[in-house]
Amino acid sequence: MKSLFLGLLLGALIAADARGQGLDGKWWKRPRIAQELAITPEQDAELEKIFARSKPKLIDLRADLEKKQFDYEQSMQADSTDRKTV
Numbered sequence: 001m002k003s004l005f006l007g008l009l010l011g012a013l014i015a016a017d018a019r020g021q022g023l024d025g026k027w028w029k030r031p032r033i034a035q036e037l038a039i040t041p042e043q044d045a046e047l048e049k050i051f052a053r054s055k056p057k058l059i060d061l062r063a064d065l066e067k068k069q070f071d072y073e074q075s076m077q078a079d080s081t082d083r084k085t086v
Contacts, residue, residue: 025058026051 028039028047039047 025055 026047027033028037028044034044
């Protein structure tokens, strides 16, 4: 059960972050979600701990994504762009 919860948490963090929503990725802080899930103060505290442990990895993943997006954009703008390079 815990691994399922962690998987859902990570998925939600990534999805919320990708859409630019969610209070710095803290989806459980959104009033509608917190109410629907009936998140207790203990669960909120545990989610905060999990988020704090996961945040450095999320930062690294975002930086890697931005670098790859930049490389892709540069490849698309190059005069000698070929499909293999892109």
